[in-house]
Amino acid sequence: MTIEVAVQQLINALSLGSLYALLALGLGMVYSVLGMLNFAYGELLTVCGYTMFLLILIGVPFPVAGLVGLGMAIGVSLLIERLVFRPLRGASFISLLFASFAASVIIQNLIKQLISKRPKVIPVPEVFDQMINIGPFQINVLSLIILLVGLVTLAGLVAFLQKTRWGLAIRAAAEDFEVTRLMGAKANRVIALSFALSGFVAGVAGVLWLSRRGAVSPTMGFIPILKAFIAIVIGGLGSLKGAVMGGFLLAFIEVALMVMLPTRAVPFTDAFALMIVVVILYMRPEGLISIKTGS
Amino acid sequence: MNCHPATGLKNHVWRRYYCSWFLISIDREILSEGQGFVTSSKNANRNQGVFIVMTGDGLYQKVKISGQEKHMLNISGLTSGYGPVEVLHGLSLYINKGEIVAVIGPNGAGKSTLLKTIVGLISPQNGSILFQDRSIERQPPEYVLDRGIALVPEGRRVFAGLTVLENLHMGAYLERDSSRKKKQIDYIYDLFPRLEERHQQLSGTLSGGEQQQLAIARALMSRPKMLLLDEPSLGLAPVIVEVVIDLINSLRKEGLTIILVEQNIHQALEISDRAYVLVNGSIRMSGSASQLLETGVDMEKAYLGEKI
Numbered sequence: 001m002t003i004e005v006a007v008q009q010l011i012n013a014l015s016l017g018s019l020y021a022l023l024a025l026g027l028g029m030v031y032s033v034l035g036m037l038n039f040a041y042g043e044l045l046t047v048c049g050y051t052m053f054l055l056i057l058i059g060v061p062f063p064v065a066g067l068v069g070l071g072m073a074i075g076v077s078l079l080i081e082r083l084v085f086r087p088l089r090g091a092s093f094i095s096l097l098f099a100s101f102a103a104s105v106i107i108q109n110l111i112k113q114l115i116s117k118r119p120k121v122i123p124v125p126e127v128f129d130q131m132i133n134i135g136p137f138q139i140n141v142l143s144l145i146i147l148l149v150g151l152v153t154l155a156g157l158v159a160f161l162q163k164t165r166w167g168l169a170i171r172a173a174a175e176d177f178e179v180t181r182l183m184g185a186k187a188n189r190v191i192a193l194s195f196a197l198s199g200f201v202a203g204v205a206g207v208l209w210l211s212r213r214g215a216v217s218p219t220m221g222f223i224p225i226l227k228a229f230i231a232i233v234i235g236g237l238g239s240l241k242g243a244v245m246g247g248f249l250l251a252f253i254e255v256a257l258m259v260m261l262p263t264r265a266v267p268f269t270d271a272f273a274l275m276i277v278v279v280i281l282y283m284r285p286e287g288l289i290s291i292k293t294g295s
Numbered sequence: 296m297n298c299h300p301a302t303g304l305k306n307h308v309w310r311r312y313y314c315s316w317f318l319i320s321i322d323r324e325i326l327s328e329g330q331g332f333v334t335s336s337k338n339a340n341r342n343q344g345v346f347i348v349m350t351g352d353g354l355y356q357k358v359k360i361s362g363q364e365k366h367m368l369n370i371s372g373l374t375s376g377y378g379p380v381e382v383l384h385g386l387s388l389y390i391n392k393g394e395i396v397a398v399i400g401p402n403g404a405g406k407s408t409l410l411k412t413i414v415g416l417i418s419p420q421n422g423s424i425l426f427q428d429r430s431i432e433r434q435p436p437e438y439v440l441d442r443g444i445a446l447v448p449e450g451r452r453v454f455a456g457l458t459v460l461e462n463l464h465m466g467a468y469l470e471r472d473s474s475r476k477k478k479q480i481d482y483i484y485d486l487f488p489r490l491e492e493r494h495q496q497l498s499g500t501l502s503g504g505e506q507q508q509l510a511i512a513r514a515l516m517s518r519p520k521m522l523l524l525d526e527p528s529l530g531l532a533p534v535i536v537e538v539v540i541d542l543i544n545s546l547r548k549e550g551l552t553i554i555l556v557e558q559n560i561h562q563a564l565e566i567s568d569r570a571y572v573l574v575n576g577s578i579r580m581s582g583s584a585s586q587l588l589e590t591g592v593d594m595e596k597a598y599l600g601e602k603i
Contacts, residue, residue, distance in 0.1 A: 165464075165468070168457075168461060168464060168465060168468075169465070169468065171454075171456070171457060171461075172454050172457060172461075172465045174456075175454045175455060175456055175457065176452055176454060178416060178448075179448060179452045179454070180465070181416065181435075181436045181437070182414065182416070182436055182440070182445075182446055182448065183440070183465045183466055183468045183469075183513075183517075184436065184437040184440045184441065184468045184469040184517065185437070185465075185468055186435070186437055187435075239456070241456075
């Protein structure tokens with residue numbers, strides 16, 4: 001493998017990694033605050049995607065459609081909190097699990113009924129497919145955009161979580177929700193904020209995901225939520241730092257496998273990746289970052 | 296003070312009230328205080344007003360009655376628990392300003408439930424909690440904290456992944472004024488020099504004693520009037536327990552009112568003014584701490600659930 005290929009693959013891995021890290025952070029944010037997986041998380045990407053699809057259809061430029069899609073993801077995330085999670089506050093884990101699963105099915109079927117069951121193509125700006133030369137390296141523009149947008153969003157979120165009062169409350173709630181309430185933070189507000197942030201991250205990830213895929217379908221949210229779930233499990237359930245690390249690690253494993261596996265084995269990348277995940281969890285059952293010790 | 300109309304002596308002018316606590320004074324001289332019946336004109340305010348009482352010489356006299364500041368916290372008939380499970384069965388107690396009151400009792404007696412109900416983490420099924428004459432039962436934790444009650448939860452529960460300083464900032468979450476917050480942090484650092492040394496360290500890496508100091512410091516960040524301590528000595532080495540006890544003593548000197556929940560009876564009684572013995576969700580005994588220390592044998596029986 002030449003150094004050029006290595007650098008290109010490194011950029012690919014970082015690019016995919018920042019996407020996975022975003023996805024994982026969005027899913028992990030709600031999990032760590034509420035102790036509950038939002039199974040309708042993948043549908044936030046779907047909603048973002050279909051909003052963009054409809055807007056582009058009527059001639060709205062791609063970046064504007066992306067912004068509106070992002071807004072829709074935040075809105076729907078808050079709506080899910082309000083209509084599904086808030087009325088069931090204090091209900092059992094199983095009830096919440098099924099309720100969020102129901103929300104996911106309802107959104108998927110609404111899209112199937114109202115728009116179409118079949119995948120639809122989204123015209124992606126042509127510049128995304130071009131390659132640019134940086135020194136001796138040829139790099140795909142989209143990979144670079146995903147990497148930059150992903151890292152900027154991550155940096156922004158980290159700054160929000162580290163520097164603001166609300167960010168501190170979210171991190172505290174991720175550790176111990178009851179004690180966070182004791183400190184005077186309003187439960188509903190902290191939870192709604194975590195859903196808003198989760199929706200924001202899902203929206204950004206949704207725009208990037210679509211730019212890679214170039215198509216929407218009612219079940220398009222499944223792969224992202226799966227990847228996000230794997231990433232937060234590797235990282236240590238409940239740890240925000242772990243979610244980001246898990247996202248990058250998963251991407252590095254996948255890209256490394258795609259490069260190193262013989263061509264005939266490439267379709268089984270996911271299977272091999274999951275095997276490696278199992279090995280990691282065998283060695284560190286609590287994930288990379290255990291929330292009990294915080295290290 | 297809390298007075299309820301009582302039966303008997305009911306005509307159009309006079310009415311009898313049963314008061315959970317009253318204070319009768321003429322010209323600031325206290326004639327009598329306690330629990331019981333007072334007679335008052337019908338249109339008097341329930342908690343304050345002109346009452347008629349019989350003084351020692353057998354004459355009826357018109358007096359002013361006031362009992363407002365008597366109890367800082369007054370709990371009566373409190374029934375509380377988790378969901379359908381009732382843990383506290385109609386419990387009544389009071390705390391005066393500046394007191395340290397111990398609530399002791401065996402495991403599972405409902406001590407933590409009592410504290411959680413006071414601060415609003417649990418909504419009571421019945422009964423009333425008055426703090427400085429405001430009813431705080433069924434209010435959310437942020438309201439109770441804002442009124443001035445802070446809880447140091449059992450097992451310390453510091454935010455392990457947050458730094459010491461971030462933990463303190465969380466303690467002052469309701470404080471918007473950053474200069475006041477900074478002042479309070481300086482005050483805390485004076486009280487706990489150890490925490491200043493480690494302010495950038497993750498709290499999970501502190502020793503047990505330091506974590507307990509941090510948990511108390513975090514609660515003090517909200518400038519509470521009343522501090523609830525849930526088993527502060529749990530899991531600490533005896534030397535460290537001494538440190539915590541000294542700390543509680545110095546907090547009392549600063550005028551803080553404290554409810555101390557403990558399993559360790561002797562330690563709790565030695566530093567408190569009064570104590571309640573809580574068994575199976577009811578108050579089994581109560582009295583001054585020194586009294587209860589003397590009747591130690593009876594208390595052990597109370598612990599074992601025998602009828603006294």
